[in-house]
Every structure is written in structure tokens, then in C-alpha cells.
Amino acid sequence: MTKVIRFIRANLFLIMVVMGYGGLMVINPQMSLQGIKNSEYYIKEMLMIMPVIFVLTALLDTWIPKETIMKYLGKEAKVKGTFLAFLLGSISAGPIYAAFPFCVMLHQKGASIKNIVIILSSWAVVKIPMLLNEAKFLGMKFMIIRWIFTVISILIFAWITQKIVKDEDLPHREEVAQKGLFINKDTCMGCTVCTKKYPDVFTMDGKKASIKAYNDLDQQLLHKTIETCPVKAIQYNE
Numbered sequence: 001m002t003k004v005i006r007f008i009r010a011n012l013f014l015i016m017v018v019m020g021y022g023g024l025m026v027i028n029p030q031m032s033l034q035g036i037k038n039s040e041y042y043i044k045e046m047l048m049i050m051p052v053i054f055v056l057t058a059l060l061d062t063w064i065p066k067e068t069i070m071k072y073l074g075k076e077a078k079v080k081g082t083f084l085a086f087l088l089g090s091i092s093a094g095p096i097y098a099a100f101p102f103c104v105m106l107h108q109k110g111a112s113i114k115n116i117v118i119i120l121s122s123w124a125v126v127k128i129p130m131l132l133n134e135a136k137f138l139g140m141k142f143m144i145i146r147w148i149f150t151v152i153s154i155l156i157f158a159w160i161t162q163k164i165v166k167d168e169d170l171p172h173r174e175e176v177a178q179k180g181l182f183i184n185k186d187t188c189m190g191c192t193v194c195t196k197k198y199p200d201v202f203t204m205d206g207k208k209a210s211i212k213a214y215n216d217l218d219q220q221l222l223h224k225t226i227e228t229c230p231v232k233a234i235q236y237n238e
């Protein structure tokens with residue numbers, strides 16, 4: 001019984017979606033089938049894109065030092081940080097959900113909440129390829145005016161968000177002082193990469209990774225797994 005309750009709690013949103021489709025199937029079967037087809041399309045797209053995003057995020061995390069992120073995107077970066085955040089979001093490619101693990105990594109390395117909002121918002125609405133298409137279909141004047149007002153709105157929303165949302169409200173890396181292997185459950189996004197890389201040690205417990213009972217650890221494989229975690233949720237203190 002407890003297992004069933006735990007399963008329902010962990011998958012509440014999914015269950016609600018399935019029930020929604022079920023209800024719609026009774027009222028309007030055609031619309032429900034169209035909805036299922038659309039969901040299938042997006043799930044396939046995510047399955048193709050997300051592994052690449054996780055690997056790229058992990059590589060950037062390894063290559064770019066924390067000091068660099070703090071200097072250029074941190075709270076002290078001021079106008080320089082705002083400009084860089086706009087640039088990063090505008091030149092990006094791919095769907096907006098691909099930006100989330102990337103932004104988690106940037107925030108954990110010192111990027112400010114204001115700059116995270118700017119990256120996400122410009123990724124969603126002022127991407128350069130999108131602007132070119134907009135100018136082609138709706139005209140240059142429309143595109144420029146919309147761009148100016150959108151950028152002003154993004155700056156205002158970013159400022160307000162920074163006032164309301166604190167750094168502690170976002171998933172953060174908790175440094176654990178005791179020895180051993182740990183997973184920061186707040187940070188883990190349940191991508192299952194670790195369970196595929198090192199299945200003898202990592203498993204999924206609902207939507208989060210957890211650690212199996214282990215005797216010996218293959219140090220090389222463990223460090224590779226730690227490096228591949230896109231949000232650096234795995235910590236190992238020898």
C-alpha cells in the first residue's frame with residue numbers, strides 16, 4: 001500500500017495528464033488522439049535531444065572554471081553580465097527545455113538569478129534565427145519594435161525575479177563533509193545517466209538517483225560517472 005502511495009506521489013503530474021487524456025477521450029476522441037500524437041512527437045524529440053544536452057552541460061561544467069562564470073555572469077558582473085546573458089540566450093539553438101540543465105549548471109557555478117532569467121527568456125523569445133524569420137514574415141519594423149519591448153520586459157522580469165527568488169530556492173550543491181558516496185537529491189534531475197554508466201552502484205528511487213549497497217568501488221568508473229552527471233549531484237569523499 002505504501003509503495004502504491006509513493007508511486008502515486010512521485011508520478012502525480014503524469015497520472016493527472018493520463019486522466020486528462022482519458023476524460024478528453026470520452027468528450028472529444030478526435031482531440032484526445034491529436035493530443036496523444038503531439039505528446040508522442042515531443043517525447044521522441046526530447047529523447048533525442050536531452051542526452052546530447054546532458055553531455056554538453058557536463059563538458060562545459062568541467063571546462064569552464066567557477067571563477068569565470070562568477071566574473072562574467074555572477075552578481076558582480078553588472079552590465080557586462082546582462083549583455084553576456086542576452087548574447088548567450090540569443091545565439092542558442094534548440095528548444096527551451098534544453099536550457100534548463102545548462103542554467104542549473106551555470107547557477108551552481110555562480111551565475112546570478114537575474115542572468116539566468118535573461119538567458120532563459122532570450123533563449124525563448126529573442127533567438128537570432130527566430131528574429132530573422134520574424135523579419136522575413138512580419139517585416140523589419142515589427143521585429144525591431146517587438147525586440148525592443150521584449151528586451152525591456154525581460155530586464156524588468158529578471159530584476160523582479162532576483163528580488164523574489166533567492167539562490168537557496170534553486171537546486172544547489174551541498175558539500176557533504178562525511179566520507180563516502182552521496183547524491184544531492186535536491187539537485188538530481190533524474191536523468192538516469194549514472195544508473196546506465198555504473199549500474200552496480202547507482203539505481204533510481206522514483207525520480208531521483210540513489211546508491212545501492214556496495215563493497216568495492218571501481219574508482220575510474222566512479223569518477224567518470226561523477227563527471228558525467230549534468231548537474232554534479234554526485235559527491236564522493238574518499
Ligand code: SF4
Pocket residue numbers: 183187188189190191192193194195208209228229230231232233234
Ligand atoms: S545523480 Fe544520476 S540521475 Fe541524478 S542528475 Fe546526476 S546522473 Fe542524472
